Amino acid sequence: xxxxxxxxxxxxxVEDFVGSCVRREAGAGRGAELPVVVLxxxxxxxxxxxxxxxLERCRDRVPYGHSDLDRxxxxxxxxxxxxxxxxxxxxxxxxxxxxxxxxxxxxxxGAELNAENREKARAQVRQALAADAEFSARTHSxxxxxxxxxxxxxxIPWWSxxxxxxxxxGVEALRWRNWLRRAAKLRDxxxxxxxxxxxxxxxxxxxxxxxxxxxxxxxxxADLREAYxxxxxxxxxxxxxxxxxxxxxxxxxxxLDLLLDIRQRHRQEPDPLVVVATSRQWRLKWGxxxxxxxxxxxxxDDWARNRExxxxxxxxxxxxxxxxxxxxEAVEVGRxxxxxxxxxxxxxxxxxxxxxxxxxxxGEQAPGPAMRAFLEHRGSDEISFAERARDYLxxxxxxxxxxxxxxxxxxxxxxxxxxxxxxxxxxxxxDVLHEIRKRLWxxxxxxxxxxxxxxxxxxxxxxxxxxxxxxxxxxxxxxDRHRQHHKESGNIPxxxxxxxxxxxxxxxxxxxxxxxxxxRTEADVAPWLxxxxxxxxxxxxxxxxxxxxxxxxxxxRLVPPADADLARLVAAKWLMSDPLGDPGRTLRGIVRSEFExxxxxxxxxxxxxxxxxxxxx
Numbered sequence: 198x199x200x201x202x203x204x205x206x207x208x209x210x211v212e213d214f215v216g217s218c219v220r221r222e223a224g225a226g227r228g229a230e231l232p233v234v235v236l237x238x239x240x241x242x243x244x245x246x247x248x249x250x251x252l253e254r255c256r257d258r259v260p261y262g263h264s265d266l267d268r269x270x271x272x273x274x275x276x277x278x279x280x281x282x283x284x285x286x287x288x289x290x291x292x293x294x295x296x297x298x299x300x301x302x303x304x305x306x307g308a309e310l311n312a313e314n315r316e317k318a319r320a321q322v323r324q325a326l327a328a329d330a331e332f333s334a335r336t337h338s339x340x341x342x343x344x345x346x347x348x349x350x351x352x353i354p355w356w357s358x359x360x361x362x363x364x365x366x367g368v369e370a371l372r373w374r375n376w377l378r379r380a381a382k383l384r385d386x387x388x389x390x391x392x393x394x395x396x397x398x399x400x401x402x403x404x405x406x407x408x409x410x411x412x413x414x415x416x417x418x419a420d421l422r423e424a425y426x427x428x429x430x431x432x433x434x435x436x437x438x439x440x441x442x443x444x445x446x447x448x449x450x451x452x453l454d455l456l457l458d459i460r461q462r463h464r465q466e467p468d469p470l471v472v473v474a475t476s477r478q479w480r481l482k483w484g485x486x487x488x489x490x491x492x493x494x495x496x497x498d499d500w501a502r503n504r505e506x507x508x509x510x511x512x513x514x515x516x517x518x519x520x521x522x523x524x525x526e527a528v529e530v531g532r533x534x535x536x537x538x539x540x541x542x543x544x545x546x547x548x549x550x551x552x553x554x555x556x557x558x559x560g561e562q563a564p565g566p567a568m569r570a571f572l573e574h575r576g577s578d579e580i581s582f583a584e585r586a587r588d589y590l591x592x593x594x595x596x597x598x599x600x601x602x603x604x605x606x607x608x609x610x611x612x613x614x615x616x617x618x619x620x621x622x623x624x625x626x627x628d629v630l631h632e633i634r635k636r637l638w639x640x641x642x643x644x645x646x647x648x649x650x651x652x653x654x655x656x657x658x659x660x661x662x663x664x665x666x667x668x669x670x671x672x673x674x675x676x677d678r679h680r681q682h683h684k685e686s687g688n689i690p691x692x693x694x695x696x697x698x699x700x701x702x703x704x705x706x707x708x709x710x711x712x713x714x715x716x717r718t719e720a721d722v723a724p725w726l727x728x729x730x731x732x733x734x735x736x737x738x739x740x741x742x743x744x745x746x747x748x749x750x751x752x753x754r755l756v757p758p759a760d761a762d763l764a765r766l767v768a769a770k771w772l773m774s775d776p777l778g779d780p781g782r783t784l785r786g787i788v789r790s791e792f793e794x795x796x797x798x799x800x801x802x803x804x805x806x807x808x809x810x811x812x813x814x
Contacts, residue, residue, distance in 0.1 A: 205526040209492035232515035241550025244475035267443030273452035274413035298416040444474035489518035522547035531556035543776035568780035569741035606657035610648040662738035697735035722802035733770040766791035789813035
C-alpha cells in the first residue's frame, strides 16, 4: 500500500499485516484465504484513526470502500451497495470492477414489484430493465445516498454504461439464472417449470429483507470473484479493501455474518476482499474475551495457526486489540517535551484519545503546579476538560449506568466495587458490569483482577469528588461504606485504603507505625512496603491550588509529632501516587529522606529501606 505516516503502536497491523493481505502476486489465479480483521478497543483507542491510515495508504492504487455504520442504521444490502459504488471507481493500473449482478439486484429492489401477481411483476422487471440504463425514479429512492455521492463527486454511476439487454440473453443469462437460484433461499420459491432469469429477478424483488440482504451479499462477492478471474486477473496487483467503522451496529453485525456464511460456502474460490472492521464491543463468536492479538502479534501465519479446527464461518474472524500506548509511543503521539510524557502517560495509561486531547490543551507546557487543576481546565465553551472527556468516553452508557459507574470507581477493582455490602442495595450492578466488559473498559490490575481502565476511573473519581454535600452517594458516604465493610470483614489494609481517601491520616500512620515496630527480620520489610503502597494508592480529592510540599506539611500536622517522619512519608507517597498530585515530581526528595530515616530506625532490614530510598534519587 502507498505510504502514510503510520500510527504509533499500530504499525504492526496497519503497515505489515494489512499490507500483506492486500498484496496479490502477479498473475495469481486462485487467491489466498483472507481473514476478517476486527480492530477492537474502547472508545478513543484509535480504531477509526487506524482505518483512516489504511485508507490513506490505499488511495488511488488499491480498490477500497469505506463506510461508517454508527451514524445511520443501514441494512446489509445498503452497505454492500455503497461499498460496490466505491470499489467500482478507476484505480491506478487496475481494470474497473463491474458489479453487474449486484446492479440487477439493486434494480429489481427499486422496482417495487407486485408481490400478488407474478405476471405484473415480470412486466415490471422488463419495464425497469428496458426503461433506462441509469436509475429509474423508484430505484433512485432505494440507494439515494449512493446517487447523492455520485452527483457530489461529479461522476457518472458505474452502471450507466451497461446495456440491460446483455444481462438477459446468452451465456450470461444462463449463468445468472442458475447461480441466483442457488445463491440464497430462492430454490424453493422459484417456479421449477419457469427457470427464466426474469422469474428469478421477480423472486428477488419480492423477497423479505433477510433474503434480500443475503442475495445482495452473494451477488457482491460473486462480482468480485468474477473480476479477479480470467484474462484480467493478471493486471490486478492488489485485493480489494473494505473498511467498516463501528461494525458492532446491528447492520454491521448482520452484514459480516452473511459475508462469512457465503465465504464459507465458496471456499473453493476465495474472494479477493480484505475486510478491516472496528468494534467497541466484543462478540462471543471471536472467542474468549482477552484472546485478541496485539498489533505486534498479527500475521497471516498467526491467523492460520490459531484458526478453529473445523474451519466453520467463525474461523475467518481475526480480532486485534488496539492496546494503550507505551510511554515511548505516548511521546511520539503527543510530541511532548521535558518530563510531560510520564505525567500524561501516568494520567491516561496511554489511552490514545486522552493522550492527544491532553496534548492539544497543554501544548508545550512543562509539568508544574498548574497541571494539578488540569481536569478543571475550561475551553471556550466553558465546559471542563473532565466533563468533556467523560461525555465523549461514556456515550455508550445511559445516565443511570453512568451514576452506577461513578460509585464503582471508589474501589481499586471491580470485584471489590460490586460487593453487595458496599452497594447500598443497588440491583443494577450486574448489568453495568456486563456493559463495562462488553464495551472493553475493563483491564487486569497487578493482582490479575478486573478493574476499570485507569483513565476512565480517573474521570469518574473526579465526578465523585465533585458531588455536592447533599448527594446521597457522595465521596464521604461511598468511601466510608467501603471502610466499614472491610473493617468488619477483617481486611485492615483495604479499610485503611478508604480511610486514606477520607484523609484520615492519623489512623493510617498509627497502623503503619505499629507494623513497623513489629519488624524483626529483613523478610518482614517487603510486606510492610506492600501495605504502604496499597494504602497510599488511594484516590484523593485534595485542593489543587496548593503546592504539594505545603500539603505534605499540612497533612503531617494531623498526627502526633512523634510520628511526623512516617506521616510525611505517607502523605508524600499518597500525593505522588496521583499524577495530578505532584506533576513536577517535587516530592521525591521527601520520600527519599523519610525512607533513609526509617532505615536508621529499623530493627532489621535497614538495607532494604536504604534500597527503597535510592529509587527516589
